[in-house]
Amino acid sequence: MEELGKRALTGDIRAVSRLIRNIEDQVPNTHEAIKHIFPFTGRAHVVGITGAPGAGKSTLTDQLICSIRAQNKTVGVMAVDPSSPFTGGALLGDRIRMLRHADDPGVFVRSLATRGAMGGLSKAVGDGIHVLDVMGKDVIIVETVGVGQQEVDIINHAHTVLVVLVPGMGDEVQAIKAGLMEVADIFIINKADREGARKLYKETLSMMDMGKFPSGWRPPIVMVESNLEPHTFAKSVDELYEKINEHYVFLKEHNLLQERAQLKVQTEINDALRSAILEPVLSRLVESGEFDQMVQKLMKKETDPYTLADEVAAKYLIK
Amino acid sequence: MSQVKVLLAMTGLDPNNKRIRLLARTIKETSGIEVHYSGMYKSLEDNAAEAVRLQVDMVGLSIYTGLHLTVFPDMRRALDAAGGADIVLFGEGLIPAQDAEALVGSGAADAIFPSTAPIKSIIEWILHRPG
Structure with missing residues (x-):
């Protein structure tokens, strides 16, 4: 098992894949591999994407990969889909939207099922982040399952949390209920060419006026228009990536990165x-x-x- | 707790995705198997790489184009080349019984089900998988 950890450190795809599967299956002794890699973790910028089902998280992730790769940074992605609470079975298809990166060695995308875990993540995500981190990925994106209410565990693992809202879903109220407002570092109003986008923007803005931001970071709202206009879509997502970087720099400059890291360690x-x-x-x-x-x-x-x-x-x- | 994990795949220009989607959903809803579906129009190499990345126990290839006699041996080779020699390969589709027999006989596939096979029987086979 320690051997697997050593090979993961060299970026060996098969070792990384096997290690993540072992973590998912809770294979005995997998901890030995984690013990081996733990000292080398904490290098990557971990970005979480959360929002209602169908909000466009996978599509945004796919485009975000392009924006990140355009700056010559490597990306690891963990996309979480729900397991059936009745049979334990699961159907995962996030990857359909991301297979265009299949040939790029700088990108590693992996789907995971929740396997009964609450909170919108799989239990394997915490250690999975470590594995992608030590294999040398610069940015790690964690895409949560479509959240309903109270599924905001992502805050314990990510440095920057993106909350995706879409017009016409009664989102603003739902988002408050879900506790999404508290976890958001950046709001995305996706499908912003749809009717109701300006209204949603205004409502999100006025809701933020009521909020307090003790860290000094006021979450920006980024409008992203439909990917049916690939050029404007790509441009919006490039802007989004700039905001993500700004947030990371902000965390570093204000010594807040440690705070986020501490949340993860506590979990x-x-x-x-x-x-x-x-x-x-x-x-x-x-x-x-x-x-x-x-x-x-x-x-x-x-x-x-x-x-x-x-x-x-x-x-x-x-x- | 080890859970059986399967990648359901299509390849080439095969547009007949109704059966594979039904298969994926039925497996999810009636068994504890974890199904990954990689979508239409994917190359064999992409599917093989994905199978290795996911470390699945099996790949199920659905094929309705009549090209099964060449596609299954190619898929097997792609899996072996990607480092997935231990991954079981089964098939499903519009495949005559004698072709299915020949493919299983030559080792190109571990099992092949006709498009009329009850999904239940496929699930049973997956759960009592060889190896």
């Missing part, structure tokens, strides 16, 4: 503790049948969940 240690402490205890309870017994006791109202949890904690926690 990671949280997850790592959970998998090192809680999951082994849970699986032991399930294997021994204790878990079922506890469920039965609760069904008969013999006890309550908190008493049971205290009992388990007393048994496994050394104080």
Whole structure:
């Protein structure tokens, strides 16, 4: 496994691919590879793209790849699609819109399924970012699943978060509900040639007037018109990329990059503790049948969940 | 927790994508398999590279152009060349039984289903995959 980590560091595509698949499958010992690469992480600029389903996240990502490549920077992309909550199956097709970069060695695009994770990301995204980072990608784009409400985990992983809005979807209210306003570093009004775009612009603007920006960064609003006019579309996305860079420079100049990085580290240690402490205890309870017994006791109202949890904690926690 | 992962692919100028889309959706909704669909008009090399990038267990190639006798051996070679020698290749489409037999017999494909095969039987085969 450590070997896989070493090969990933050299940018070996197959090693990187295998490593990400192992992370997704939670193959035992994958942690060994992550341990090996972790010291080399933290170099790339991580950009998150979030917004409602059908807002145009994949299409924007595809064009953004062009803008980034035009400046001779390399790109890694992780595009997350939802798994079925009923069967665990998933259908992923984001890549259909991005295959034109298939021949470019400076671009690595990978689709991931959420596999039951809440928050709009896959559990594998956190470590996946590390892998793309150490393989030498300058910019990493993480495209979340189409968010509804409360699916804003991206803030824990990205330096710059783009929120994509489209006219005619009642977006402004939905976006506030989803907590999207708080996570946005840049707003994109996509399909801006559609009716209602100016209204959406005005509403987003007036909503921001009510907001507070303690960091001093007031999220700009970038209008992007339909990709049916490839030239203007490309130009808008170039402008978007300029804003993304401005934000990155702002974070660096105001020592805020560390703050973002700290969010990621906190999330990671949280997850790592959970998998090192809680999951082994849970699986032991399930294997021994204790878990079922506890469920039965609760069904008969013999006890309550908190008493049971205290009992388990007393048994496994050394104080 | 290892989940079976499949890339469903089309190639060349084959415009018949109804069946592959139905297949993709049915697999997603009735089984725990993770399906990736790479879309129409893709080259074999692009599909092979994508299969390796995703580290899929299998590639399912849907073909309705009548070119299956050359496309399957080419797909197999493309997968091997891209470093995906361990990836299982199966097929689906307008393919006569004797051609299907010949392709499986020569090792160009691991299984080939006629366009009339119940999707359930394809899912069963994927889940009890060889190797």
